[in-house]
Amino acid sequence: MPAEIRVFRCLSDNIGALIHDPATGACAALDAPEEAPIIKALEETGWTLSEIIVTHRHADHVQAIEPLKRRTGCRVVAPEKARGQMPVADAYVREGDTVRVGELAAHVWETPGHCADHVTYWFAADRALFAGDTIFTLGCGRVMESTHAQMWNSLTRLAALPDDASVYSGHDYVIANGKFALAADPDNAALKARMAEAEKAKGEGRFLIPSTIGEEKATNPFLRAGEPALARSVKMEGAERVAVFQALREWKNRF
């Protein structure tokens, strides 16, 4: 049976997500930014939390694990590379592992860049990618402790997924990302349309998550670092894609 997925806001700009397997009743939270909105989403859906699946060790993604574990007895799955900082987990995963939520299954991909321990969960049968702080709608995570080349590899790997794959990111930075995207890629008609859609969604109290791989490939300046228009905007025509990506990411840091 197909997965059921619910997304909701946590903290100021984090996005919480629940994925539920209707066949078995299993339900996982993707990261645990804040206890109250996760409990509220569980109450509204009637789902019972069975696991928390962690993308990376940053506090705004893990700080509600302990209270949720105490309250529900759920199991916690975390990246192997965060083992030292996350003794609370019951299982640790690495590249090539499979995480199961009832009969749902996610491939674990190590996607370093934002941080060294970052993993991304790809529920292939449900075409759902939980990208944490790797890809955002119209943006990508800051490169904090890996190299730009590692982040670029992670992004290009995710961009190779099917166009209709849903991308669930860990934050709603859509409007700020869109402003930068328009500065970097001003002649992109698909981007202009998407930004208008984002503004409309914001006005209605919605946000553009999930996105899709196809939409991101058409409008996200970081996934488009190989396009001549993006190379031009950082005055690096003819440069390697990864160098253009780095220049774009550094520009965004100052933007």
Ligand SMILES: [Zn+2]
């Ligand atoms: Zn983070």
